[in-house]
Amino acid sequence: MRNHAHKIANRPISELKAFPGNARTHSKKQIQQIARSIKQFGFNNPVLVGDDDTIIAGHGRVAAAELVGMAEVPTIKLSHLNAAERRAYVLADNKLAQNAGWDSEVLALEMQSLIDLDFDLSLTGFETVEIDQVLDDWAASSSLEEEQSEDQIPELAEQVVTQPGDMWQLGLDL
Secondary structure (H helix, E strand, O other): OOOOOOOEEEEEHHHOEOOOOOOOOOOHHHHHHHHHHHHHHOOOOOEEEOOOOEEEEOHHHHHHHHHOOOOEEEEEEOOOOOHHHHHHHHHHHHHHHHOOOOOHHHHHHHHHHHHHOOOOHHHHOOOHHHHHHHHHHHHHHHHHHHHHHHHOOOOOOOOOOOOOOOOOOOOOOO
């Protein structure tokens, strides 16, 4: 494993070059979503560049930064990667993030918490229909779990003391 100290430096967008082999595409809608995120949260994820200022990771963020009128963006130079590693990292950076999943219960709880705080969830990149689906699925699974737990016979906390042949009298003593 390589251990390299990285320095973040603001670089003019005009000096950055798109990597021609970048296979990842960004729709206008997605660029607008990223731009809204930058406006709300700031530019918090530096663009990764090679020594020649070619973008390795961050093509969408650079396009969004231009859209919001930024002249420069934070960058990190990946000088320790050779040409083949830079090309491979362009793919890995996008694909490895895409391979992640979601914990649907935690996602629903986080979404509901933000809704309760009156936060605009569209800033997270989720569409309204996706948010509704996550919350509907969570509500349905929660009520199913409640129904199932009501039908369950609870475990006994203590050991049973009744033996075959014991007689029990139920009712009130008068």
